[in-house]
Each structure stands twice: as structure tokens, then as C-alpha cells.
Amino acid sequence: xxxxxxxxxxxxxxxxxxxxxxxxxxxxxxxxxxxxxxxxxxxxxxxxxxxxxxxxxxxxxxxxxxxxxxxxxxxxxxxxxxxxxxxxxxxxxxxxxxxxxxxxxxxxxxxxxxxxxxxxxxxxxxxxxxxxxxxxxxxxxxxxxxxxxxxxxxxxxxxxxxxxxxxxxxxxxxxxxxxxxxxxxxxxxxxxxxxxxxxxxxxxxxxxxxxxxxxxxxxxxxxxxxxxxxxxxxxxxxxxxxxxxxxxxxxxxxxxxxxxxxxxxxxxxxxxxxxxxxxxxxxxxxxxxxxxxxxxxxxxxxxxxxxxxxxxxxxxxxxxxxxxxxxxxxxxxxxxxxxxxxxxxxxxxxxxxxxxxxxxxxxxxxxxxxxxxxxxxxxxxxxxxxxxxxxxxxxxxxxxxxxxxxxxxxxxxxxxxxxxxxxxxxxxxxxxxxxxxxxxxxxxxxxxxxxxxxxxxxxxxxxxxxxx
Amino acid sequence: xxxxxxxxxxxxxxxxxxxxxxxxxxxxxxxxxxxxxxxxxxxxxxxxxxxxxxxxxxxxxxxxxxxxxxxxxxxxxxxxxxxxxxxxxxxxxxxxxxxxxxxxxxxxxxxxxxxxxxxxxxxxxxxxxxxxxxxxxxxxxxxxxxxxxxxxxxxxxxxxxxxxxxxxxxxxxxxxxxxxxxxxxxxxxxxxxxxxxxxxxxxxxxxxxxxxxxxxxxxxxxxxxxxxxxxxxxxxxxxxxxxxxxxxxxxxxxxxxxxxxxxxxxxxxxxxxxxxxxxxxxxxxxxxxxxxxxxxxxxxxxxxxxxxxxxxxxxxxxxxxxxxxxxxxxxxxxxxxxxxxxxxxxxxxxxxxxxxxxxxxxxxxxxxxxxxxxxxxxxxxxxxxxxxxxxxxxxxxxxxxxxxxxxxxxxxxxxxxxxxxxxxxxxxxxxxxxxxxxxxx
Ligand SMILES: Cc1cc2nc3c(=O)[nH]c(=O)nc-3n(C[C@H](O)[C@H](O)[C@H](O)COP(=O)(O)OP(=O)(O)OC[C@H]3O[C@@H](n4cnc5c(N)ncnc54)[C@H](O)[C@@H]3O)c2cc1C
Ligand code: SF4
Ligand code: SF4
Numbered sequence: 001x002x003x004x005x006x007x008x009x010x011x012x013x014x015x016x017x018x019x020x021x022x023x024x025x026x027x028x029x030x031x032x033x034x035x036x037x038x039x040x041x042x043x044x045x046x047x048x049x050x051x052x053x054x055x056x057x058x059x060x061x062x063x064x065x066x067x068x069x070x071x072x073x074x075x076x077x078x079x080x081x082x083x084x085x086x087x088x089x090x091x092x093x094x095x096x097x098x099x100x101x102x103x104x105x106x107x108x109x110x111x112x113x114x115x116x117x118x119x120x121x122x123x124x125x126x127x128x129x130x131x132x133x134x135x136x137x138x139x140x141x142x143x144x145x146x147x148x149x150x151x152x153x154x155x156x157x158x159x160x161x162x163x164x165x166x167x168x169x170x171x172x173x174x175x176x177x178x179x180x181x182x183x184x185x186x187x188x189x190x191x192x193x194x195x196x197x198x199x200x201x202x203x204x205x206x207x208x209x210x211x212x213x214x215x216x217x218x219x220x221x222x223x224x225x226x227x228x229x230x231x232x233x234x235x236x237x238x239x240x241x242x243x244x245x246x247x248x249x250x251x252x253x254x255x256x257x258x259x260x261x262x263x264x265x266x267x268x269x270x271x272x273x274x275x276x277x278x279x280x281x282x283x284x285x286x287x288x289x290x291x292x293x294x295x296x297x298x299x300x301x302x303x304x305x306x307x308x309x310x311x312x313x314x315x316x317x318x319x320x321x322x323x324x325x326x327x328x329x330x331x332x333x334x335x336x337x338x339x340x341x342x343x344x345x346x347x348x349x350x351x352x353x354x355x356x357x358x359x360x361x362x363x364x365x366x367x368x369x370x371x372x373x374x375x376x377x378x379x380x381x382x383x384x385x386x387x388x389x390x391x392x393x394x395x396x397x398x399x400x401x402x403x404x405x406x407x408x409x410x411x412x413x414x415x416x417x418x419x420x421x422x423x424x425x426x427x428x429x430x431x432x433x434x435x436x437x438x439x440x441x442x443x444x445x446x447x448x449x450x451x452x453x454x455x456x457x458x459x460x461x462x463x464x465x466x467x468x
Numbered sequence: 469x470x471x472x473x474x475x476x477x478x479x480x481x482x483x484x485x486x487x488x489x490x491x492x493x494x495x496x497x498x499x500x501x502x503x504x505x506x507x508x509x510x511x512x513x514x515x516x517x518x519x520x521x522x523x524x525x526x527x528x529x530x531x532x533x534x535x536x537x538x539x540x541x542x543x544x545x546x547x548x549x550x551x552x553x554x555x556x557x558x559x560x561x562x563x564x565x566x567x568x569x570x571x572x573x574x575x576x577x578x579x580x581x582x583x584x585x586x587x588x589x590x591x592x593x594x595x596x597x598x599x600x601x602x603x604x605x606x607x608x609x610x611x612x613x614x615x616x617x618x619x620x621x622x623x624x625x626x627x628x629x630x631x632x633x634x635x636x637x638x639x640x641x642x643x644x645x646x647x648x649x650x651x652x653x654x655x656x657x658x659x660x661x662x663x664x665x666x667x668x669x670x671x672x673x674x675x676x677x678x679x680x681x682x683x684x685x686x687x688x689x690x691x692x693x694x695x696x697x698x699x700x701x702x703x704x705x706x707x708x709x710x711x712x713x714x715x716x717x718x719x720x721x722x723x724x725x726x727x728x729x730x731x732x733x734x735x736x737x738x739x740x741x742x743x744x745x746x747x748x749x750x751x752x753x754x755x756x757x758x759x760x761x762x763x764x765x766x767x768x769x770x771x772x773x774x775x776x777x778x779x780x781x782x783x784x785x786x787x788x789x790x791x792x793x794x795x796x797x798x799x800x801x802x803x804x805x806x807x808x809x810x811x812x813x814x815x816x817x818x819x820x821x822x823x824x825x826x827x828x829x830x831x832x833x834x835x836x837x838x839x840x841x842x843x844x845x846x847x848x849x850x851x852x853x854x855x856x857x858x859x860x861x862x863x864x865x866x867x868x869x870x871x872x873x874x875x876x877x878x879x880x881x882x883x884x885x886x887x888x889x890x891x892x893x894x895x896x897x898x899x900x901x902x903x904x905x906x907x908x909x
Contacts, residue, residue: 335497
């Protein structure tokens with residue numbers, strides 16, 4: 001990095017929050033996805049003013065700026081693909097204010113999502129979006145990836161809860177969008193534009209999020225199916241019966257086997273699918289709902305149904321789902337985690353397509369996910385040192401995307417596009433759809449300073465590249 | 469010529485690191501689940517002070533992308549070795565082994581005149597492996613306390629001016645028993661009442677010299693619940709400090725000596741009362757896994773190793789004779805919790821003491837930053853973490869904080885002293901409070 005630039009940076013940020021040494025730069029070269037890109041410098045700003053000055057300076061010298069939360073992105077979101085500076089935003093964490101009267105939280109972006117869950121809970125309120133990384137990921141990262149988890153089915157994704165933002169624009173201005181009101185139709189909805197923009201349109205420095213009353217209680221049950229197709233019918237019957245579960249999770253046979261192999265817990269090895277269903281609300285209402293759900297599963301050919309009577313039994317049911325991630329990583333050191341999503345009546349069709357892909361390429365492909373909202377997680381377990389197999393993985397991943405889109409679905413339900421899915425954007429949006437998005441990006445970020453190399457494919461890039 | 473020799477040496481260290489640890493580092497999927505568990509990540513706030521960062525740096529060093537000495541040394545040295553990250557990791561990355569391999573690679577350098585290294589070497593090679601020398605240290609320390617010299621030194625603040633680290637440690641030293649009371653190695657102590665189990669007791673080097681009272685009380689408690697206790701002769705330091713400081717060869721030699729000393733004793737269980745030592749006994753199995761001559765014996769040995777709290781709980785209830793008044797809290801010893809996976813037994817034992825008010829402390833599972841000799845080597849970083857711990861401790865309003873490891877116990881004492889709370893909070897070993905409640909002294 002040039003001396004004069006360093007001197008200018010020194011005017012904005014004290015030395016101890018600026019890192020140039022190789023070890024520290026390497027520590028910000030990755031996220032939870034693929035790829036390793038060495039930034040020229042890592043900076044830990046503490047407030048919007050510092051960020052605004054940094055971004056203005058970056059525009060002046062044309063230095064790429066990469067915002068980063070906890071680096072748990074699965075799509076390459078915070079990777080500094082073009083070098084430049086990584087802004088580690090985890091130090092922006094001083095504000096977490098719960099406004100009980102207005103049922104809001106005002107938060108700094110570096111606050112860990114689980115802390116918001118906990119503080120809201122202490123105030124008798126509820127912040128529903130629950131990505132499984134919520135103990136680690138920042139709310140800033142959640143906002144910019146529009147993250148969600150099992151609760152998405154009933155309660156929606158992060159964007160349903162964000163009503164106001166403070167943002168440093170790609171040219172360094174500090175603006176506010178939205179506000180503290182739930183209703184707001186003044187002008188374009190920039191809040192929603194920023195949420196899910198993967199750090200390409202602005203750096204969020206504060207967010208106002210909506211909280212809702214805490215559900216009084218919850219009930220959980222598990223059902224085993226010997227035929228996958230039956231579980232699909234059970235799902236659609238439940239959802240069309242007027243019940244909206246707070247979670248509806250699915251595990252396929254490969255998952256069941258992996259878990260049983262890792263933590264033997266009596267799961268049925270012959271079952272093609274396990275469904276875990278949870279309902280929440282008034283105790284009397286959910287009692288009735290859970291029984292009805294269980295009946296529907298039985299009517300649709302479930303081989304086994306069990307409603308949890310105690311908290312312990314509830315935990316046991318969920319633990320099978322929780323063990324999926326660790327269990328499947330025992331099968332190989334590299335995990336390619338996809339999140340293609342289809343309309344939920346297409347789940348059985350999508351499962352079939354995934355099976356064909358698995359057989360065609362002879363890969364370790366397991367499927368689990370949030371079946372209620374069509375968000376499946378096909379995971380390919382492999383070893384990135386095995387070059388021949390990685391080539392097959394690249395092809396399989398492409399086919400997974402094609403299948404999802406052909407069935408009327410989308411490339412990504414919650415993990416974002418980042419670097420990994422950018423080559424497929426046109427497939428889903430069409431050339432003109434992508435051009436409209438690019439125009440927005442150019443209008444906001446004329447120098448292409450903020451998180452360049454993401455969402456939009458590089459020239460000539462047509463397929464995911466996992467081999468580097 | 470010299471430069472070439474040095475670089476050859478460095479290359480070998482890198483190759484060795486690759487052979488030892490690269491596969492392990494590859495298991496890390498960079499999910500970051502370990503970040504919230506890591507005390508140094510919390511206190512330092514940079515990724516290089518996190519488990520995920522460290523694992524990746526070891527990987528890069530093994531691949532030759534960064535320099536062992538220049539880039540890897542500091543992040544690795546600043547790790548506490550508490551292994552909380554291992555417990556948090558959903559895919560079971562063996563961080564402890566990665567850390568040891570990295571330390572070995574870093575330590576495996578051409579001789580330097582670095583002072584700290586010399587001091588560490590001195591203690592590790594010339595002190596800890598020799599029970600006699602450690603005893604001498606213990607006796608010397610006792611003399612120092614009894615002679616009144618210690619008061620003089622404390623009052624004059626002399627030591628503090630020379631070295632704040634030593635000054636803190638000096639204040640934290642427990643009252644040391646006369647060597648005459650120390651139970652000799654080679655002795656067999658019969659159980660009180662019917663014999664229910666034959667156990668061999670691992671005395672540990674620091675425990676035996678500086679804290680021999682705790683060892684004596686441990687043995688008395690064991691006999692109270694029906695154990696016949698043997699103290700094998702020729703046992704030596706467990707090797708934990710050596711492993712943690714990257715001296716694998718010495719650690720292995722010590723392990724073999726202990727296996728030999730204990731396996732002849734025909735005991736059902738090998739008991740230790742220091743979380744750190746116990747963990748390293750449990751890991752002899754891995755340490756010697758590649759040594760075909762020793763691996764079988766090491767496995768048996770590790771299987772037999774138990775913490776004192778496990779045995780007292782298993783053979784309990786203890787015959788309490790009095791009540792203990794006051795609020796008591798428990799600070800987990802990292803190596804007991806994260807390596808030996810023992811966490812409920814000490815709590816159940818404490819809660820069973822008549823009259824006790826047991827309170828759980830926030831962050832009970834977070835390292836106190838004593839970390840072997842971390843507090844000596846990295847005083848400021850250690851105190852920053854410790855001061856946070858003291859805030860949590862004060863929240864509980866406890867009058868006694870219990871640990872199961874001498875390092876932790878001393879570190880808690882240091883924290884209490886720094887906080888000026890020494891006249892209303894005590895730091896005790898689990899065995900001390902249990903012994904007191906059983907009328908032992
Ligand atoms: C094991 C595991 C499980 C996961 N489970 C889920 C799940 O169930 N559901 C789900 O949706 N996701 C999941 N994820 C993905 C990931 O955790 C989420 O995308 C999360 O929101 C990322 O947050 P982060 O703080 O780590 O952000 P990072 O990964 O650091 O960044 C994510 C993106 O946001 C940008 N960014 C971060 N902060 C800001 C800011 N303040 N301003 C502007 N841009 C910013 C970055 O540039 C990047 O593009 C999982 C990941 C892992 C590793
Ligand atoms: S939790 Fe395990 S896999 Fe995840 S980053 Fe930490 S060490 Fe790696
Ligand atoms: S051993 Fe402790 S200090 Fe070291 S990386 Fe793991 S959690 Fe952090």
C-alpha cells in the first residue's frame with residue numbers, strides 16, 4: 001500500500017486498529033465458503049463517521065472496500081476478491097436498545113444476533129429470524145444477506161423486521177432510510193433495497209428492527225416416512241389445512257444414516273424422510289393443531305409419529321436435526337452447502353432431481369432443510385484436494401441450480417449470491433433483469449468501490465469455479 | 469553457509485508441521501462456531517486471536533505461505549490453550565493437537581538468545597521433571613513464608629518493582645506445609661473401613677511441592693470413601709507443560725516414565741487432583757498412538773485416569789461432619805471441562821455440602837487465563853481476561869470460589885488480590901472445602 005494512502009488512513013484511524021502484517025491480513029482472507037483472497041489492509045472502524053471518511057478516501061484512491069461481519073457467509077460475501085481493504089465491523093457493537101413501547105430494537109451492526117434474541121426475550125418480546133449461525137453471525141451480516149432459518153415459514157425472513165437503517169453510501173455519505181414506524185411509504189423503499197444487497201450498496205451502521213410478542217408456548221413432533229413422496233404430501237396437506245407451523249424441517253435418508261452413524265440415537269435407517277414439525281401459540285390452540293398435524297402425517301403413510309410431551313423429549317427430537325451438520329462433515333473435509341429453493345409443491349420433484357444428480361455424478365449428496373418454505377439444503381460432501389471429484393462437483397452444482405430454476409424456484413433462499421452463484425444470475429433473472437440490477441449498482445457506486453466482484457459475474461464467467 | 473543451514477532447519481520444521489497437522493487444519497470448515505467460546509478473541513477482538521484464525525495460520529505455515537517464526541509465533545503464543553474452542557466445534561477439529569504441533573514447529577528453531585525461551589527451557593528441562601528439585605522449591609518457598617521475609621518483601625513492594633508478574637504470583641502462593649507432613653512416594657495408605665477400590669494417586673509436580681497439603685487432603689478423602697491409595701515411586705511430571713510448550717520429545721519420555729511407574733501398581737483407577745495434569749494423563753493415548761511399543765499400555769493408562777471429583781462422587785456420599793456457611797461458586801478448569809469432559813461431578817459434590825449456598829457464575833466455562841504459565845509469559849493479556857472474570861465473580865456475591873487445578877486456584881487468588889477483595893473472598897481447591905466439611909484439616 002502506498003505511503004501517502006497509509007498516511008491518509010492514519011488521519012482517520014489509530015494505528016492499533018489498522019493491520020498490515022501478513023498474518024492478520026490472511027485472517028481476513030476467508031469466510032465459511034470457498035476461496036482465499038489476501039486484502040492489502042484490514043481496518044476496524046468504530047463508528048459511522050470513521051467509515052464515511054474511509055469510504056470517501058477509498059473513492060479518491062480507487063481502493064476496493066470489503067465490509068465484513070463475523071465472516072460466516074456461505075457464498076463468499078465478505079471475501080476481498082480484488083484486494084483493497086477489509087472493514088471488520090465487529091467493533092460496532094455498542095448499541096442494543098430495546099424499545100418496549102414501540103416494540104423495536106435499535107442495534108449496531110456488529111451485535112451478535114443471538115444477543116438480540118436474548119435481550120428481546122428478557123423484555124418479553126421476540127425477534128424471529130433464526131439462522132443456525134445466530135450465535136456467531138452479526139446482525140449486520142444477517143441484514144445484508146437477508147438471512148433466515150426454520151422460523152422463516154411462519155415469521156418470514158430478516159427483511160420483514162427491518163424498518164429503518166443508517167447507511168454509509170458507496171460514496172461516503174451518511175443517510176437514514178425508513179424510521180421507527182411500521183408503516184412508511186415515503187418515497188422508494190431504500191431499506192428493503194439495502195437489506196439483502198450483500199454489502200454492495202452501502203455499509204449499515206445502525207438498524208431499527210421490529211419485535212413481536214413472544215409466543216406463549218410451543219409443541220413439537222416428529223414423523224418418519226418410508227417413502228419420500230408421502231412426506232411431500234404430508235407437508236402440503238398440513239399447510240393447506242390452515243395450520244402454519246413455526247418450523248417444518250426435513251431430513252433425507254442420507255442424513256438419517258449420517259446422523260445415526262455419528263450419534264446413534266435410534267433413527268430409522270430404512271426411512272426415506274424424517275419431518276420435524278413445531279407449532280407455537282396459545283397452549284390450547286397448539287394442542288389441537290399438533291394432534292391434527294400428527295393425524296395428517298399418519299393419514300399420509302407415516303410409519304411412526306411421536307409428539308414430545310416434555311421439554312426433554314422436545315430437545316431429543318431437535319437434536320437429530322442439530323447433529324446433521326457435524327455428522328455429514330465426518331464423511332469428508334469439504335462441504336458444499338447449497339440452498340436452492342423451490343415452490344413448496346415442487347419439493348418432491350426437486351428431491352427426485354437431486355437424487356438423479358447424486359446418481360449421475362456418484363457424489364455424497366445429502367439433503368435437509370426448511371421444507372415448509374421450499375428451502376432445501378443439498379450438501380455435497382467431498383475433499384477439495386481430490387481434483388477429479390471437484391470437477392464433478394462443479395457440474396453437479398450447476399445442475400442443482402438449473403433444476404431449481406426449471407421448477408420455478410430460485411438460486412438461493414438465504415445464503416446469498418456472493419461469488420459462488422454469480423454466474424447463474426442471468427439464468428434466473430434474464431439478461432435484462434441483470435442489467436436493471438447493474439444500473440442500480442452503478443447509480444449508487446459510480447467507482448465500483450464497495451464489495452466489487454460480488455453478485456454480478458465477471459466477464460466470460462459462466463460456471464461456478466471451485467478449483468483454484 | 470550459516471544462512472543455508474538455518475533455512476534447511478526451517479524447511480524441516482515446516483515439513484514436519486505439514487506431516488503432523490495439515491490434515492487436522494483441513495477439517496476446519498471456517499464456520500466460526502468457536503469464536504464466541506474463545507477468551508482471547510473476546511479480549512483482543514482480532515481474528516488472529518481466534519481459533520479459526522489460528523488454525524488457518526497453522527495451515528498456511530504448513531503450506532509454506534507464511535513464515536513460522538515471523539508470522540505464526542505471536543498468534544500461537546497468545547493462545548491460552550484452554551481448548552474451549554474444541555468443545556464448541558461442531559465438526560470436532562482437534563485444536564489441542566494442532567496447537568501442540570504448531571508450538572513444536574515454532575520451538576524447533578535454531579538456538580536463539582531470546583530470554584523468555586531461556587527461562588521457559590530452564591523450568592521445563594531442569595525443574596518440573598525432577599521431583600527433588602520441585603520439593604526443594606516448595607521447601608524454599610515455605611521457608612520464605614515462615615521466616616517473615618515474605619512480609620518484608622510484600623510491604624516494601626520490592627518485588628513488584630522488579631517484576632509485577634512474580635509479585636502477583638508470590639502473593640498468590642498458598643500457605644505451604646512443612647515437608648515433614650508430606651506423604652512419601654512408594655507408600656500404601658489403607659482405606660478407613662472396608663476397602664472398596666484400589667487407586668493409584670498421581671501427585672503432580674506443582675501439587676506435590678507447592679500444594680502438598682491439598683495432596684494430603686485428597687488422599688485422606690479417598691481413604692474416607694473406602695479407597696486404598698498407592699503412591700507409585702518414580703512417578704514424574706505429567707508432561708503437560710512440555711506438550712503445551714512444544715517439547716513433544718520430553719513429554720513422551722515423561723509419559724512413558726509414568727506409565728511404567730503406574731501400570732505395575734495394579735490399581736483400578738489412577739486419580740489426579742489437578743485438571744491440567746489429569747487431562748494430559750488422559751491424552752497419553754494420543755501422545756503415544758504412533759509408538760507401537762507403548763500405544764497399548766498408554767491406552768490402558770488413559771482409560772484408567774480419573775479426576776478426584778469423579779471418584780468422590782462415584783463412591784460418595786462423603787461423611788460430612790459440619791456445615792459450610794457462605795456463598796460458593798465454581799470456576800471450571802478448562803482442561804477438566806474441555807479435555808476430560810468433567811463438569812457435573814464437582815458441582816454435585818459442592819451442592820451436597822450441608823449448609824452451603826451454591827451459585828453458578830456467569831462465564832464459569834471461560835478460561836481464567838492462567839493457562840499453564842500463560843500468566844507469566846503474557847501478563848497483560850492474561851490480566852485483562854482475569855479482570856473480566858472478577859466482575860463475574862463479584863456478581864455472584866460468593867465468599868468462596870472453587871477450582872480443581874493449582875494454576876486456576878492461584879490465578880483466582882491473583883484476581884482477588886488485584887481487586888482488593890482478599891478479606892472477603894477466598895480461592896480454594898475443591899478438595900480443601902470438601903475436607904473441611906468432613907472435619908479433616
Ligand atoms: C454453520 C453455518 C450455518 C449457517 N446457517 C444459516 C442459516 O440457517 N440461515 C442463513 O440464512 N444463513 C446461514 N448461514 C450463513 C451466514 O451465517 C449468514 O449469511 C450470516 O448472516 C452472515 O453473517 P456474518 O456476520 O458472518 O457476515 P459476513 O459473512 O461477514 O458477511 C456477510 C455479507 O454481509 C456484508 N456485511 C456484513 N456486515 C455488513 C454491514 N454492517 N454493512 C454492509 N455489509 C455488511 C458482507 O460484505 C457480506 O457480503 C450459516 C453459516 C454457517 C457457517
Ligand atoms: S468451530 Fe471448528 S470448524 Fe468451525 S471455525 Fe472453529 S475450528 Fe473451524
Ligand atoms: S485454546 Fe482457548 S484461547 Fe486458544 S484458541 Fe481455543 S478457545 Fe481460544
